[in-house]
Amino acid sequence: MADISIDRVSKVFTTARKRTVALNETSLAIATDEIVCVVGPSGCGKTTLLNLVAGFLEPTAGTISVGSREVAGPGADRAVVFQADAVFPWLSVAENVAYGMRMQGLGRAERAARAERYLELVGLADFRSAYPKELSGGMRKRVDLARAYASGPEVLLLDEPFGALDLFTKEAMWLALQGVVRAEPKTIVFVTHDIEEALFLGDRVVVMTPRPARVHSVVDVPFGTGRDLELRAGPEFQALRNEIAHTLREVHDDAA
Numbered sequence: 001m002a003d004i005s006i007d008r009v010s011k012v013f014t015t016a017r018k019r020t021v022a023l024n025e026t027s028l029a030i031a032t033d034e035i036v037c038v039v040g041p042s043g044c045g046k047t048t049l050l051n052l053v054a055g056f057l058e059p060t061a062g063t064i065s066v067g068s069r070e071v072a073g074p075g076a077d078r079a080v081v082f083q084a085d086a087v088f089p090w091l092s093v094a095e096n097v098a099y100g101m102r103m104q105g106l107g108r109a110e111r112a113a114r115a116e117r118y119l120e121l122v123g124l125a126d127f128r129s130a131y132p133k134e135l136s137g138g139m140r141k142r143v144d145l146a147r148a149y150a151s152g153p154e155v156l157l158l159d160e161p162f163g164a165l166d167l168f169t170k171e172a173m174w175l176a177l178q179g180v181v182r183a184e185p186k187t188i189v190f191v192t193h194d195i196e197e198a199l200f201l202g203d204r205v206v207v208m209t210p211r212p213a214r215v216h217s218v219v220d221v222p223f224g225t226g227r228d229l230e231l232r233a234g235p236e237f238q239a240l241r242n243e244i245a246h247t248l249r250e251v252h253d254d255a256a
């Protein structure tokens with residue numbers, strides 16, 4: 001269990017031809033076991049922010065802490081799920097889920113027990129011996145999620161994990177993620193382009209400005225736990241969706 005503190009973080013990419021300020025003194029505090037969804041204009045720096053928290057990139061200025069530790073590189077306390085599948089095609093579903101635990105040196109029996117627990121939580125227990133090519137896109141995403149959880153992180157960083165899925169598969173993944181989080185809460189940063197996804201899953205939705213990204217506004221999501229898909233049809237959900245869409249349109253127009 002850990003909170004995340006992003007304190008006046010800037011990130012400048014410098015190549016031979018170009019200098020890009022992706023983030024400019026961005027600050028954000030995320031509480032332990034909170035789900036924060038991040039939306040913003042395309043190319044504003046959302047993935048950069050996530051990669052900085054993951055430790056894949058180093059800030060040009062500012063600091064990021066997870067719990068009491070300052071981020072100084074990737075670590076087992078953080079697991080990342082990307083849009084692209086990260087499953088190994090030559091490993092079975094259960095072996096994929098156990099992979100990170102093997103790297104961490106856990107014994108065979110514990111790996112098997114933990115893999116089983118997370119396969120059950122994501123609804124894949126019957127597919128433990130299947131290989132990725134036998135799975136649908138949504139099922140492969142469930143494997144990614146189970147593997148991320150099984151590696152025992154304190155923080156989950158999700159970068160448009162369901163971005164390539166069709167609407168119905170996506171909805172099923174929202175419910176799957178919600179179920180796993182309910183069984184085992186985590187501090188989650190979830191980057192998405194999908195406002196409904198952000199509102200359905202998040203405790204808060206952070207709207208970023210165009211590049212260089214800063215936090216434009218933060219929307220508190222009042223729907224509690226155990227959300228069902230019908231929620232989206234309700235007036236409160238619709239009003240928040242419209243509010244965020246309006247903000248995004250505004251920041252987009254200001255930058256254009």
Ligand SMILES: Nc1ncnc2c1ncn2[C@@H]1O[C@H](COP(=O)(O)OP(=O)(O)OP(=O)(O)O)[C@@H](O)[C@H]1O
Pocket residue numbers: 013014015020021022040041042043044045046047048049211
């Ligand atoms: N390694 C890199 N080298 C140079 N520039 C980079 C690098 N990574 C990202 N950028 C630039 O930083 C800016 C922010 O990119 P980033 O991928 O973080 O945006 P994003 O908000 O996640 O975009 P999208 O919504 O389209 O996924 C972009 O202009 C991008 O071209």
